[in-house]
Amino acid sequence: MINTLYLPGFRFLPTRLNRRIKANAHEVEELLRGIVGKRERTMKEGRASNDDLLGLLMESNVAETKQAGNSRPIMTMGDIIGELKLFYFAGMDTTAVLLTWTMVVLSMHPEWQHRARDEVLRVFGNNNQPDLDGIHQLKIVTMILYEVLRLYPPVVQLDRQTHKEIELGGVTYPPGVILSLPIVFIHHDKDVWGDDAGEFRPERFADGISRASKDSPAFFPFGWGPRICVGQNFALVEAKMALSSILQHFSFGLSPSYTHAPFPVSTLQPEHGAQIMLKKL
Ligand code: HEM
Incomplete structure (x- = not known):
């Protein structure tokens, strides 16, 4: 899973790549600073709506600051920019790559x-826009997405750091130890999933997640515990909406130029791209 050599401190050297990364990060921050500043002004003028994440975040910041009696906002501009970057990165690439692998596998x-x-056409017909009521009726599509998330989890590994001495599975760890949970390996473990662990078999999820594997929890593409992905329901609705629209209007197959090479960059990507040919239905 680790495919680059990690040298501590290397990212601080003024190499061409590091300088580009720094310049890009600066540009993104400036863009976001502009967006937040503009929203602050419209909020002050009473013209802003709070029907998006930024509006909700800023409105709650004002309310919480007032309640705490602080003269300075609880969340600084830097905090808000950090949240926006986190939501964009955590929400965008992960769902996009889930859809990509779903297209490849289908x-x-x-x-x-x-x-x-067949299921999508039965629920929505061939022209109606997918809606939330119909999305909740999609059983086959859900099984497919779960099986894709099992075989190609967008986030391949979770890391946790001990903050105090702790015993886990009979081993005592001092503070500061980084523990890695290799999601992708556990999702492919034959002892957990059976001999067909490497095969695409959505029917294993026919009776839900807990019945799909011998051990539970064995399926955790969205993490587990208190820090589980806050966007998981949103991501599945989004993926079902997008996939339903594609299935309604197109059939698709792999181009002869496609080479199957799952490759963890920051998420699990197809290393040579996903060349898919779509045919209008
Ligand atoms: C297929 C899509 C997605 C996958 C596979 C995924 C996966 C994950 C994973 C593995 C984590 C880490 C959980 C942990 O540390 O235990 C996480 C955290 C997070 N995800 Fe997602 N995610 C997806 C979509 C989304 C979407 C659509 C959003 C936002 C709209 C989102 C927002 C977040 C945020 C904010 C966190 C950090 C939560 C925290 O640290 O408390 N994710 N996600």
Whole structure:
């Protein structure tokens, strides 16, 4: 899983790549500072709406600051920019790559593509925009997305650091130890999932997540515990909406130029791209 050599302190050296990373980070921060500043002004003028994440965040910041009787806002501009970056990164690439792998896998398994399309057409017809009521009725599509998340988890590994001495599984760890949970390996473990662990078999999720594996929790593409992904329901609704629209209007298959090479960059990406041919239905 680790595919680059890590040299402590290397990121501080003024190499060409590091300078570019720094310049890009600065540009993104300036853009976000502009967006937040503009929203602050419209809020002060009473013209802002709070129907998006930024509006909610800023409104709650004002309310919490007032309640605490602080003269300075509880969340600084830096905090708000940090949250925006986190939500963009955590929410955008992960869901995009889930959809990418779903298209790849459904191209490799046309029988599941047909089953998914039959279900989508039964629920939404071939022209209606997918809605939330219908999304909740999609069973085959849900099984497919779970199986894709099992085989190609966008986040391949979770890290945790001990902050005090702790005993886990009979081993005592001092503070400061980094423990890595290799999601991708556990999702492919034959002892947990059976001999077909490496195969695409959405039917394993027919009776829900807990019945799909011998051990539980064995399926945790969104993490586990108090820091579990806050966007998981949103991500699944988004992926179902997008996939339903694609299935309604297109059939698809892999281009001969496609090479299967899952590769962890920051999320699990197809190393040589996902060349997919779509045909209008
Ligand atoms: C397929 C899509 C997604 C996957 C696989 C995914 C996966 C994850 C994982 C593994 C974590 C770390 C959990 C942990 O440390 O235990 C996480 C955290 C997080 N995710 Fe997602 N995520 C997805 C979509 C989204 C979306 C759409 C949003 C926002 C709209 C989002 C927002 C976040 C945030 C803010 C955190 C940090 C939570 C915290 O530290 O308390 N994610 N996600």
